Amino acid sequence: MWIVKQLHHLIKRILALEVFRTGRVTILLAMAFCVMAGVVAGRFGYDQQVQKRLDAERQVELAELHLQENQKITSSKDISLRMVNAELTWLQEEIKRLGDEKQALTEELNLYRKVFRDGGSNDVMAIDSATILNTNAANVFRFRITLIQLGRFDRPVKGELSLSLFGIRSEQPVQFDTWALVAAADKASLQFSFRYLTTIEGIIQVPDDVVPEQLELQTKLSSMPRSKSTVTATYEWRDIVQADF
Structure with a gap:
């Protein structure tokens, strides 16, 4: 500004001069002023x-x-x-x-x-637990069974475990014993001799067209009176079968 x-002010002073009072010069100055202003x-x-x-x-x-x-x-x-x-x-x-x-x-x-509890006259050993585990193969299972000695530890408990499977085939009840369930190579693992406790493991194969319902376990003890020579336990299949092994 x-x-x-x-x-x-400069233009006014120039216009005040006599020589610049002609009309042409005035127009030129006005144009110059406009240009400068722009x-x-x-x-x-x-x-x-x-x-x-x-x-x-x-x-x-x-x-x-x-x-x-x-x-x-x-x-x-x-x-x-x-x-x-x-x-x-x-x-x-x-x-x-x-x-x-x-x-x-x-x-x-x-x-x-x-x-280590005090055992009675018939408490030599017990089947404590049984677990059935699925494998990757159809109808092939791994079993895990725990046996315990009760009360007396002066000598080991010896014997053999057997299995029986009860199920349904074509709406009819069926039963399979150890020889039908366990391979010959695994049968030796069913024999035991232990003190305090032991775990027996192996593989069983259930026939394809059979629906398992119960598993019965039986131990036959050697060098024992008849009244103490057999221990049996029965489990519902659905209660002992677990997830993948």
């Missing part, structure tokens, strides 16, 4: 546009800084949340592990309590 004022106005407008652009760039920079700060805060919160979740997962797994250990120790303690 100062330039415009100075230009205006240049000055254009320059002024350009400066304003530059200033607006600079202001806009500063606002964008500030917005980017705010965005970066927010991202840092959000990232920090995400890291903290992941750490908390990881800690919680570890605690849950640790609680489960300790619970499983406690259950295993409790079962083992109960088993030893059974072994």
